[in-house]
Amino acid sequence: MHFESDNSGPAHPSVLEALAQANRGYAGSYGGDDLTGRVRDRIREIFEAPEAAVYLVATGTAANALGLATICEPYQTVLCHPIAHIEEDECGAPEFFTGGAKLTHVPGENGKIAGRALAQAIAGCRQGFVHAVQRGPLSISQATETGTVYALGELYALTGQARDAGMKVHMDGARFANALASLGCTPAEMSWKAGVDVLSFGGTKNGLLAAEAVVIFDPGLAWEFELRRKRAGHLFSKYRVLSAQFDAYLAGDLWLKLAADANTCAGALAEGLAQVDGTRLVYPPDANMVFFEAHADRHRALRAAGARYHLWPAGAALEGAGDAPVAARLVCGWSTGAAEVDGFLTALRAA
Amino acid sequence: MHFESDNSGPAHPSVLEALAQANRGYAGSYGGDDLTGRVRDRIREIFEAPEAAVYLVATGTAANALGLATICEPYQTVLCHPIAHIEEDECGAPEFFTGGAKLTHVPGENGKIAGRALAQAIAGCRQGFVHAVQRGPLSISQATETGTVYALGELYALTGQARDAGMKVHMDGARFANALASLGCTPAEMSWKAGVDVLSFGGTKNGLLAAEAVVIFDPGLAWEFELRRKRAGHLFSKYRVLSAQFDAYLAGDLWLKLAADANTCAGALAEGLAQVDGTRLVYPPDANMVFFEAHADRHRALRAAGARYHLWPAGAALEGAGDAPVAARLVCGWSTGAAEVDGFLTALRAA
Amino acid sequence: MHFESDNSGPAHPSVLEALAQANRGYAGSYGGDDLTGRVRDRIREIFEAPEAAVYLVATGTAANALGLATICEPYQTVLCHPIAHIEEDECGAPEFFTGGAKLTHVPGENGKIAGRALAQAIAGCRQGFVHAVQRGPLSISQATETGTVYALGELYALTGQARDAGMKVHMDGARFANALASLGCTPAEMSWKAGVDVLSFGGTKNGLLAAEAVVIFDPGLAWEFELRRKRAGHLFSKYRVLSAQFDAYLAGDLWLKLAADANTCAGALAEGLAQVDGTRLVYPPDANMVFFEAHADRHRALRAAGARYHLWPAGAALEGAGDAPVAARLVCGWSTGAAEVDGFLTALRAA
Amino acid sequence: MHFESDNSGPAHPSVLEALAQANRGYAGSYGGDDLTGRVRDRIREIFEAPEAAVYLVATGTAANALGLATICEPYQTVLCHPIAHIEEDECGAPEFFTGGAKLTHVPGENGKIAGRALAQAIAGCRQGFVHAVQRGPLSISQATETGTVYALGELYALTGQARDAGMKVHMDGARFANALASLGCTPAEMSWKAGVDVLSFGGTKNGLLAAEAVVIFDPGLAWEFELRRKRAGHLFSKYRVLSAQFDAYLAGDLWLKLAADANTCAGALAEGLAQVDGTRLVYPPDANMVFFEAHADRHRALRAAGARYHLWPAGAALEGAGDAPVAARLVCGWSTGAAEVDGFLTALRAA
DSSP: OBOSOTTSSOOOHHHHHHHHHHTSSOOOSTTOSHHHHHHHHHHHHHTTOTTOEEEEESOHHHHHHHHHHHHOOTTEEEEEOTTOHHHHSSTTHHHHHHTSOEEEEOOOGGGOOOHHHHHHHHHHSOTTOTTSOEEEEEEEESSOTTSOOOOHHHHHHHHHHHHHTTOOEEEEETTHHHHHHHHTOOTTTTTGGGTOSEEEEEOGGGTOSSOEEEEESOGGGHHHHHHHHHHTTOOOSSTHHHHHHHHHHHGGGHHHHHHHHHHHHHHHHHHHHHTSTTOEESSOOOSSEEEEEEEHHHHHHHHHTTOBOEEESTTOOSTTOTTOEEEEEEEOOTTOOHHHHHHHHHHHHHO | OBOSOTTSSOOOHHHHHHHHHHTSSOOOSTTOSHHHHHHHHHHHHHTTOTTOEEEEESOHHHHHHHHHHHHOOTTEEEEEOTTOHHHHSSTTHHHHHHTSOEEEEOOOGGGOOOHHHHHHHHHHSOTTOTTSOEEEEEEEESSOTTSOOOOHHHHHHHHHHHHHTTOOEEEEETTHHHHHHHHTOOTTTTTGGGTOSEEEEOOGGGTOSSOEEEEESOGGGHHHHHHHHHHTTOOOSSTHHHHHHHHHHHGGGHHHHHHHHHHHHHHHHHHHHHTSTTOEESSOOOSSEEEEEEEHHHHHHHHHTTOBOEEESTTOOSTTOTTOEEEEEEEOOTTOOHHHHHHHHHHHHHO | OBOSOTTSSOOOHHHHHHHHHHTSSOOOSTTOSHHHHHHHHHHHHHTTOTTOEEEEESOHHHHHHHHHHHHOOTTEEEEEOTTOHHHHSSTTHHHHHHTSOEEEEOOOGGGOOOHHHHHHHHHHSOTTOTTSOEEEEEEEESSOTTSOOOOHHHHHHHHHHHHHTTOOEEEEETTHHHHHHHHTOOTTTTTGGGTOSEEEEOOGGGTOSSOEEEEESOGGGHHHHHHHHHHTTOOOSSTHHHHHHHHHHHGGGHHHHHHHHHHHHHHHHHHHHHTSTTOEESSOOOSSEEEEEEEHHHHHHHHHTTOBOEEESTTOOSTTOTTOEEEEEEEOOTTOOHHHHHHHHHHHHHO | OBOSOTTSSOOOHHHHHHHHHHTSSOOOSTTOSHHHHHHHHHHHHHTTOTTOEEEEESOHHHHHHHHHHHHOOTTEEEEEOTTOHHHHSSTTHHHHHHTSOEEEEOOOGGGOOOHHHHHHHHHHSOTTOTTSOEEEEEEEESSOTTSOOOOHHHHHHHHHHHHHTTOOEEEEETTHHHHHHHHTOOTTTTTGGGTOSEEEEEOGGGTOSSOEEEEESOGGGHHHHHHHHHHTTOOOSSTHHHHHHHHHHHGGGHHHHHHHHHHHHHHHHHHHHHTSTTOEESSOOOSSEEEEEEEHHHHHHHHHTTOBOEEESTTOOSTTOTTOEEEEEEEOOTTOOHHHHHHHHHHHHHO
16 A cells, blocks of 8 residues: 555556667667657647657656756746745755746645735736846646646636746646646646646656656757756766657557546545545545545554555654644555555545 | 767666566655665675765766765866866766866876876965865766776876875766776775775666766765755656666676676777778777777778767868878777677778 | 935945045055954954954845855755845845755744744754755844844844754844944854854945955854855955955944944934824834834825835835825934934924 | 055045045935946946946956856856966856856967967867857957957957857956057947957956946846846945946046056066066066066065065965076056156166
């Protein structure tokens, strides 16, 4: 019963097969191989963005920080949710890659940036006032860190505000596939049609070994991105190692299938939880994560029964919690099975 | 006949097997898995350095730049050969990671830093003079970019000079295995016993997919390295992807065997070339690379015969070269076979 | 009636005299002159800190950012009040000088960091968790941006918390003199005895042309500071230009007298305001600034009468404010006279 | 007999008078005062550049590094002479301000960049090759660090090469006035008409206390410069402190007169030296500096006679030099008098 994270599970077998296939013989290095070219084209096709620049890197932090550095000057600030991954979980990577830009908190319920808060934050940036950092990009996580998903309307409203203020938009799509499966829209609708300029299109959390794509819809930014990537040590010499993963990921819409499976498991967990007295869902379970609250003793019993998951927020502990209500996070991956879900719910009911 | 680079060939099959193995089930993320622990211990054992901090990253540029940033302040300068990889081929990564340190050229024949040049460079650093950047680490490439290998005596002499000047020592060991196979000494003798503080212990050029180890012999630097790695986006969530590669690499001394094979091929190429009139070796072929000079027409003929390799230095071209002598680089990898070597030499003789 | 800022008024005449004096003949450059040595010694004497390193720079932002960079690593965060000058008014200078550190907001009433908020912030830093920036220094403004002054007890409590957490302490003392005059303690009691490691000891806002001292109580940090200062372009070649200003500043305790005068004016303003119906003080007027609220029409009348001051917070405007209450900031400098204070109060009463 | 540096002498008395004048009453801060406006306009007029952005900072390093950061990306390299001030004497300031750009050496005789070396350096930048830093600006020192002055033809040739390569041009004009006095051309001819984009227009070495102007001929770069300046702590709150200096500097062409005087002294020194057996000029004395070689004993005698100057290059010493020829640098400032020159020559002849 592994619900710790979508990055503690295995990669999908077809990814390893593709890698083994791609590993045969010689190939151009640094992205100059045919497979990379095909993957790049396929991503453009999927996103209906024939001009987009497409790059592969190995980690989500690299994707986010490089993407942001390409659209944010050192004397600007990135507007993002207070619990965005770029703010909380990257040890200052955006600050490092941008040369010392700031991050400004734009709060909102359920891990989503609220329109009113964004309006305030935009107004609060003292444009033209030399003592203050200037407005840089808006960064939106889709799905969010709390497992919620912006409806298209919400997304368009936020990016519209950003556009009106002359800001670019970055999307942290570490769980882009899960959000897409949740909304049932097209990749284009959830990215460039929604006003996104630079997208971190995640793969690692959804069945890959270590691969994320950065999709830059304005090809004018491509060369700067490439140089920043190289000097950050994120250009793979054996680039096909990354491309092969994405090749398998996109083939037959595997990526969407894996995300849908994870979402389904999370949905079943949420449904089950809702029927157990003394527990409650903390956030709407829109994608592949379920946040719930239960008494500490129940968590202890679940752990004893073999359930693995993190308490929430980071830093929370059962020690010293008595029997108070404690929140926790359950993450479903592509490899989470119905048996695990059932096992968890059974253990919960018994606890 | 692929001699372009040791990173255009495939990874060794056992690496893919190990990866497939490691991919089963759940595992602690970010290096908290058992396999990573074992690999770390194994590297410490191989290096006879039980206290060393060991980290895995995906690229050589990351290994070098993170290692340097850990031992070089922004107001210092890294002493290195003018054609060191960190100077020539990393698009300013050391400058980026260190926060703007300089690199000072310390020349020498055959791609090796000369002791006299190092003495001059050390003396030339105006220590205690606030207008000048201060001495930072010495960075040595072993094997060098020109395929030569420092003898242990040469190495100890250079690091001794560095030590006497209070400098730390970084070794770019992207081709550490090839150098080791060439010298026939122990890993410890070529690293910490030789005064190396931080080692980039390469894997990608010698049969891995994308994995390098950073070995830090002073464990007091470990935590800073970890934070810098994370904020540079180089901490893998599915860390076992890196560990599995090294696991296969080290098993049964595969790494040494692969390097020896590559060196053997290069030796055969060099021997064959030496017997062909009108060609000459440019540098002593100590490891897995052979630099030779031949008339432009010969290069044209070789290319026509299907030989793939780069001219030297980067930027050189046959176009407009008439029939002047032009230098070129042949790189052998673990997968270079005797047939390729023979084929090349036959084509050369025929050209 | 100039109450805009303590940096829009003139420097004290004795400062210009000292500068003219110091300008005679030749002198060692870059701080190697006798006058600089004397000033350095005098500051050590005043602070009862014979070992302290003392540096002069021209701006408060330089003093703060260089001081912070000396005690804060790129992967750390500076704990400071949300409206600290380093957070709000330096366009990201701390981020730039530290190489991309973060600033963490520690709120509290009246512009002062609250002990409880500090405890929370300290606990909130996820030490040893590689995904989060680590605790760096605490930065305290004395006097604060809202014109309040930490009592010694408050100060010692905060710095004690920092010490217990292993953090260093920076003090932004742009208005150190005003705070000192307010508390009536010794410079040592309000700095190193209170646990301050690095102090920005302001001069510009209190009668100098452009000079601030940085006092570093741990001389082990001195050389790093000097190199960082030089590479930031803040080392004056004609250093006596800065030293002469401080020479005049410290002579006969001029600095304390000027600060006391400014505080007295602010006190008189505050007292007068308190007696006018429909106005109220926003913060306790501990030093040389008075924040008050009045109806917009009153502000309009004051402006019409020739009073010059900024609304508060930055960005507030009378336009469109109807007759709502609007806050404003009055800053007194050494050159503010009783006549200006009386004039303002008369105009206020008439408004 | 002070010939150490043009920054160890006093500022011109009229500068102090102007400062005292400007110090009266209240004035807009941060450059919002009338005097600053007038100075800005006057500089535009002098440079026949009505659209130019004009900024004042306190040090030459700030002027250079901020100017370069505005026209150089982190992944680029600045082409400059190996002994340029930005390379040798700013402790890595360009690297710091640009976010880690490189500096590429472009040698040439007499401290001047040679056209052929520039052509090589331009060709040597591997444009479009992602592993190499890309071409950034050309930086030219006028006058150079060795006291020579580029003829207009030389200047135009170099900037022409830069333009053809798509590079911007920075001029380090710490001794711009001396160069101008030497050439007898107009400021426009030696700056924007010569293809200079960003100019550090020095004042401190030519009679000011601490003030340099940065003239940016493309006003589109202005706002970025302002933000970078602020976040580097180089925006003066009492900006009139800088403006007053330039006001006096420009009034009645004082700046040109002071530079001409210094040049005249240097010319007289050079002429005298040329007539003394056993000495020789090292570089053509085009501006206000004379580099000469003499036997060590002669230097000892000159020092004993009270002559103050630095040996050349930095780090040279008489100790242990026996009676070998040793080079030295004599710098004349605006305040160097004929008596000092005569005294020196007399002492030299007697030595």
